[in-house]
Amino acid sequence: MKYIKICVVFCAIVSCFTLKLKAQDVPQVNITSVVYDDKGKPVSGVLVSGNEGKTVAYTDNAGKFSITVPANSVLVLTGKGFRIQTLRATAIPASISLSVENGSEEEVYLPFRKIQKQDVPGAISILNPDTYIDRDFNLNVEGGMNGRVAGLLWSNNIWGLENAIVMIDGVRREFNDITLNEVEQISVLKGVNAVALYGSQAAKGIIFITTKKGVANGRKIGVRVNTGVATPSELPNYLNSADYMTLYNEARRNDGLADLYSATTIQNHRTGNTFRFPSVDYYSSQYLKKYQNFTNANAEFSGGNSNARFYSNVGWSNSTTLLNIGEGKNENDNRLNVRGNVDLKLNDKISSSVYVSAIFNESRRARGNYWGNAASLLPNRFTPLIPIDLISPNDKVSLGIANASRNLIDGKYLLGGLQSFQTNPIADLYVAGYDINISRVFQVTNEINANLSSVLKGLSFHTLFNLDYANSYLQSINNTYAVYNPIWSATADSLSLSTSQRFGADARPGTQNINNSAQRQNIGFSTWLSYDKTINSNHNISSKLLGYTSSTTVNDIYQPITNSHLGLQVGYNYKHKYWADFSGAYVNSTKLPDGNRTGFSLTMSVGWLVSGENFLKNSKAVNYLKLSASAGILSTDLDIADYYLYNDIYQRGGFFTWNDGVAGQNQTTTSRFGASPNLSFPQRKELNATLEGALFNNLLTFQTTYFRTQMAGLLTQRFSQYPNYFNSFIPFTNYNTNQRTGFDLMLNIDKKFGDVQLNVGAVATYSQSKVIKRDELFLDDYQNRTGKPADAIFGLVNDGFFMDQNDINSSPRQLFSEVKPGDIKYVDQNGDNVIDARDEVMIGRFIAPFTYGINFTVGYKNFSLFVLGTGNNGANGITNNNYYWVSGDLKYSEVVNNRWTEATKATATYPRLSSQQNNNNFRNSDFWLYKTDRFNLSKVQLTYNFSNRILRSAFVKDLVVYVSGANLYTFSQNRKILELSVASTPQFRNYNIGIRAKF
Secondary structure, three states: OHHHHHHHHHHHHHOOOOOOOOOOOOOEEEEEEEEEOOOOOEOOOOEEEEOOOOOOEEOOOOOEEEEEEEOOOEEEEEOOOEOOEEEEHHHOOOEEEOOEOOOOOOEEEEOOEEEEHHHOOOOEEEEOHHHOOOOOOOOEHHHHHOOOOOOEEEOOEEOOOOOOEEEEOOEEEOHHHOEHHHEEEEEEEOOHHHHHHHHHHHOOOEEEEEEOOOOOOOOEEEEEEEEEEEEEOOOOOEOOHHHHHHHHHHHHHHOOOOOOOOHHHHHHHHHOOOOOOOOOOOOOOOOEOOOEEEEEEEEEEEEEOOOEEEEEEEEEEEEEOOEOOHHHHHOEEEEEEEEEEEEEEOOOOEEEEEEEEEEEEEEEEEOOOHHHHHOOOOOOOOOOEEEHHHEOOOOHHHHHHHHOOOOOEOOOEEEEOOOOOOOOHHHHHHHOEEEEEEEEEEEEEEEEEEEOOOOOOOEEEEEEEEEEEEEEEEEEEEOEOOEEOOEEOOOOOOEEOOHHHEEOOOEOOOOEEEEEEEEEEEEEEEEEEEEEEEEOOOEEEEEEEEEEEEEEEEOOOOOOEEEEEEEEEEEEEEOOOEEEEEEEEEEEOOOOOOOOOEEEEEEEEEEEEHHHOHHHHOOOOEEEEEEEEEEEEEEOOOOOOOOOOOOOEEEEEEEEEEOOOOEEEEEEEEEEEOOOOOOOOOEEEEEEEEEEEEEOOOOEEEEEEEEEEEEEEEEEEOHHHOOHHHHHHOOEEEEEEEEEEEEEEEEEEEEEEOOEEEEEEEEEEEEEEEEEEOOOOOOOHHHOOOOOOOOEEEEEOEEEEOOOHHHHHOOOEEOOOOOOOOOEEEOOOOOOOEEOHHHOEEEEEOOOOEEEEEEEEEEEOOEEEEEEEEEEEOOEEEOOOOOOOOOOOOOOEHHHHHEOOOOOOOOOOEOOOOOOOOOOOOOOEOOOEEEOOEEEEEEEEEEEEEOHHHHOOOOOOEEEEEEEEEEEEEEOOOHHHHHOOOOOOOOEEEEEEEEEEEO
């Protein structure tokens, strides 16, 4: 398989072998040779050993080794994933080719065990970042998985189930607790059988991350540095003051009101003094940079011997923001992460591993909400900065007021504002102070492994303990400021100031505030007995009995988050050709009532190595073919939103008086919901089947999984079963059921043409959701959610615009608000001649059923070009934020340019403008629906690997340089909508240059 050929090169580095050669009084032979794989690539980390003497050699990064052995010794070349090759010392060729072992010796990390890849059950995807990080560098793990894992819709959404957990070294953690540089392997566990041993918490899948470990009998030092810029993908485009005022007058006329702005005022804002007649664009280069910077660096060290190995990693990253004035220039994010892993062999029976990680984050921001204000403040509302040089030298009063200000910007400007708008986003950046959000994460994991073969051969005992602690707090300097509304001369662009037009006060207390402190502590412990035995070289038995518990406490929250369960796994395979595995758990939840707090999870998996049968064993077309299937039921409390949902819960209500309002005010007690003593676990019920293989001398590798999974017994309040007056007493019950059906697919083609190495990979996932059972009581069947996608969008169906009053009179009556020509007309679904909520139907779905990724790598000598594209099809979105839904006195964006008017009624794509709240036009309907179909040019990277010939005498043993771009372009008919962020930080395109060296 292709992954085997690539991964073994790096996995072999971490192999630990012991060689004992007996010295002989015979002539010595000096041997120098190079080891290649069957594709002609030098293989590093291969152990060269003999049957005599004490000499050991490893191939270096160029596949080269030198060794001195007694004459006629037999040398053994051993590398993980390669067939063992024996050679006599007197006949060693200058170059040696190792072939890949069918079935692969690659080791895969799974919950509570490490097994050979050939024995991995289906519905699991494996990534080894070291095999591709040089040609596709990503700092974060999510980026490193993007477009590479079949079944992964986005970072932690497997098959559409959402909320898969992240396990790092067997402990539940988060993506931001680790960088891709620190990762040895990522196992994406999708099927029920693969996740059952982690109990209730793992019912939506697991991203199982294993960190790097030290190398025995060898030292490794690596350094990586990256720097680059990020530019906004798309910025909002709002109308200037003159255009806004012109259209706002039109909106008022549409409502039968008089114009608010005169033609002279509009013209002044178009061509006049910009301080007196402001037209502020908060997205202009006056306030924003064209790009922001980022830099990250990483160093890793490893080494040790057969008794103690260590790995350490130190990383730092920094990024700035787009803001280009005042405190905005100082905005940045800093992260320092330190990881140390130590593996100790205490004696022949006991070993221990200690993993320690510390993460320090500081994020500095100006006070205020710049992006929110930029998207809401009208361009003509006020001028942010008032130049004092427009004050007449003879106006001593105004000059005195100006000079008395403690916030005179650059000695030239006062801060502008109004009594109704005393928050000025530009003033916030200059004088309001700053916030520094500081967080610290400290994580310790200890694993102890004891070989109990003296008690029973194949028996071992293991424990895993973790203590994670995180805290954060906000450190801030909080200043206040006064804003001024200047008095302008009637005949000239000069101004004066009055204390009556000053609002607020200047204050710089100089006090550093500490608040918003938070602490989070996670303590976990698991212990398990393992029994692994091979009988007569054919019968392979594995079993585990484990206990797991964890508790997470958060400050100010009384109820800790707990997980505890017992697990059992029993597996058998015959000649690594036929597999059967049972995995189950006895789970516990404190979210359920006494008597129902425990439940069972039972799963079964079977597998068959088809290529091991005689009819395919010697096939030239089929190198590897395996079929597996699993089924099971997982009990989980992940979809139980809160604690104590099984109890009668009461709360404080409104106030009441008595004696005709004369007697005092008393607060009522009201019910939130009734008791449900029989509440039980929701369950994930699943059947899946996987086919994987390698064809045509490993030219093509593939894996595909079909899945059918239900989340049954989801909690709901069955309002349809009770009268309206009983609504506040309705209990929660296990009733709702959702189903997802689909498949995922991974394909990979690897081929060499002379000096050209070509690799093409593709992943795809199709996941169709369906509501199987839902508590609902709609008058019209077409509004029922049952039978429709779980992410269905419901809304009205539009029928264009009302063209005139006759059109309105002859159409069904729309009840949402008064309608006029230019308003949206809706379809009457039930024929009652009234448009209301009963006319809402399914108009789309939010989650794309089809997602895919395509990656392409072409290498020529020392150059390689990597291209990654990702996409999705079949989903919709609704443009329902204030950039698109513009009414009242909201800020106008460019979308209103295509509004309905009498002159544009035949071509308009936007309803008429209104200065009032328009509940008819701005509601969910297919008028605002858009397709989210897209293809993203997610990554392009060009890499150059300096040859060992160049570095032969250099201190640096391996050197790689690269340039890359990420999130480069979105191909979609709705690109601007998809790439636009409103009232928040923009989306970015990233351009990076990096270097990686090994010593």
